[in-house]
Amino acid sequence: MTNNQGSPYIRPAVQAPVNVDRNSPVPIYHQLAEQLATAIHEGILQPGDFLEGEVSLARRFDISRPTVRRSIGVLVARGLVVRRRGVGTTVSPQAVHRRSDNGSLFDDLTAAGLEPATTVLRLAFGQVEPRIAHAMDLDPATPLVALVRLRLVNQVPMAILRNWLALPLRDLAVIDLEEHGLYELLRQRGIWPAVAQQTIGSRSATSDEHRLLGLGRGEPILDVTQLAFDTDGRPIEYGEHSYRSDRYRFEVIVKPIPSAA
Amino acid sequence: MTNNQGSPYIRPAVQAPVNVDRNSPVPIYHQLAEQLATAIHEGILQPGDFLEGEVSLARRFDISRPTVRRSIGVLVARGLVVRRRGVGTTVSPQAVHRRSDNGSLFDDLTAAGLEPATTVLRLAFGQVEPRIAHAMDLDPATPLVALVRLRLVNQVPMAILRNWLALPLRDLAVIDLEEHGLYELLRQRGIWPAVAQQTIGSRSATSDEHRLLGLGRGEPILDVTQLAFDTDGRPIEYGEHSYRSDRYRFEVIVKPIPSAA
DNA sequence: TAGTGGTCTAGACCACGCA
DNA sequence: GCGTGGTCTAGACCACTAT
Numbered sequence A, B: 001m002t003n004n005q006g007s008p009y010i011r012p013a014v015q016a017p018v019n020v021d022r023n024s025p026v027p028i029y030h031q032l033a034e035q036l037a038t039a040i041h042e043g044i045l046q047p048g049d050f051l052e053g054e055v056s057l058a059r060r061f062d063i064s065r066p067t068v069r070r071s072i073g074v075l076v077a078r079g080l081v082v083r084r085r086g087v088g089t090t091v092s093p094q095a096v097h098r099r100s101d102n103g104s105l106f107d108d109l110t111a112a113g114l115e116p117a118t119t120v121l122r123l124a125f126g127q128v129e130p131r132i133a134h135a136m137d138l139d140p141a142t143p144l145v146a147l148v149r150l151r152l153v154n155q156v157p158m159a160i161l162r163n164w165l166a167l168p169l170r171d172l173a174v175i176d177l178e179e180h181g182l183y184e185l186l187r188q189r190g191i192w193p194a195v196a197q198q199t200i201g202s203r204s205a206t207s208d209e210h211r212l213l214g215l216g217r218g219e220p221i222l223d224v225t226q227l228a229f230d231t232d233g234r235p236i237e238y239g240e241h242s243y244r245s246d247r248y249r250f251e252v253i254v255k256p257i258p259s260a261a
Numbered sequence C: 001t002a003g004t005g006g007t008c009t010a011g012a013c014c015a016c017g018c019a
Numbered sequence D: 001g002c003g004t005g006g007t008c009t010a011g012a013c014c015a016c017t018a019t
Helices: A028-041 A054-061 A065-077 A130-135 A174-179 A182-188 A207-213 B028-041 B054-061 B065-077 B130-135 B174-179 B182-188 B207-213
Strands: A081-084 A088-091 A105-107 A116-126 A144-153 A156-165 A195-204 A220-229 A235-244 A248-254 B081-084 B088-091 B105-107 B116-126 B144-153 B156-165 B195-204 B220-229 B235-244 B248-254
Touching: A028 A065, A054 A065, A065 A081, A116 A174, A156 A207, A174 A182, A195 B195, A195 B220, A207 A235, A220 A248, A220 B195, A220 B220, B028 B065, B054 B065, B065 B081, B116 B174, B156 B207, B174 B182, B207 B235, B220 B248
Parallel strands: none
Antiparallel strands: A081 A088, A105 A248, A116 A144, A144 A156, A156 A235, A195 A220, A195 B248, A220 A235, A248 B195, B081 B088, B105 B248, B116 B144, B144 B156, B156 B235, B195 B220, B220 B235
16 A cells, blocks of 8 residues: 555655666666666555655755656656656556556566567568558569568467568578567667557458467457668568467557647 | 758758747747647658757757757657757658657548547446456446447447546536547546556457447457546546457557667 | 746757768 | 767746645
């Protein structure tokens, strides 16, 4: 229980265990944000608890208030805390920060601590279907890396991941792809998408999907498409992912519009 | 006047039509952000275009650089622009800002300019199924407002919206609900959720959904649940919405993780 | 009235990319 | 070297909330 309606003089703020290393290359606001986030995830700061006031935090760590505000702004953006003028900043309800912070796909099996695995079904380089080139806004003649993977959890097939890469990556090896995430491999090669757009929908499974995922009759697919761009706005990666709808849901934290007229 | 293509040799920055009213109660950072966003949506600033530099903007409107940065930060958060150190800030690829900015449900029919409508199928007050009370973390005996609506576009049924409200709202009238959005009505009563959590999944349609939405055989449902909390962390609204999967997709802009390692 | 978050200033130094 | 965005400071005044 985290009752905080309490005393007016004694502020019921919880002092999270935080320390700031000014010599670290990690920005101060990031250090503070991470440590507060950790305190929330570990339950040291519980839903409803007040954070220490901004001025107080600034004094305690001898940093400026704008820097403290920036830290807390990070937590607000993640939905971990709620700011209220004249009152204080409190930890959000548990449901909001129980799962993955960053609005990504939530897998209730990996959450249970099981082992994921990947099988590469296809890895090729060449021209692709016009549909794909169109989605990526590329000339249909452009050769692309085409990649199809089956994602398993605890040896049960969970998703089919199809990706196309407009990148010079002839060195991609099957063994790498089975042991690392695609984005991890791209990062190793210095490739960081600047923005990406995802869309989430659903449809009936194709017969291939039925077979590969071992679905029951009439079971739908959660399908997620993603298109990632480099810093120059060129599309570099397109993905079509099919998830078992009985195992996956997508989670999003929605923040309120401040006033917005 | 501080140029737009001035500096080194040819800096292709576009000077958007912006003016700032310092006497307005609207914060300066918000004014600037909105006007830049409008310029992007209207195509005055096109994908790939450089924004004026932060220092230049600050000088031009006689505001401080932190304020300018905050404005641009808003656009970054919406995925409208990409910042690059040492280079500048550019407008994101078109695909990223073509649709609804705020990561909400995109309806390709309303986008075509057609008229939405709402039919109230049920409006009641009393005890609810234990499942609902559990989702809202309330005592099962708590009486709630239960609301079921059918959303139509161009007279075609598009979604079934089921909502439960832990609020003293005995004055909710069917006529209001058919002419206004639920959140609009809540706002009129001074109720603003502080945080909300949405999850998106899919499943087969029930027979009721089949009938109400006029679905074809085997057609899945995109189902979205949402749970909204007030500032004290109390759940105030829970919703289960079933969308036709052939008409709706959910869109999310994913921003890159800065470094995070 | 006292304390909170919300906005804003006028600087500063830095890391980075590019010509 | 120069301009860019990234971080940070040490204040200020305001609006709001609770008592």
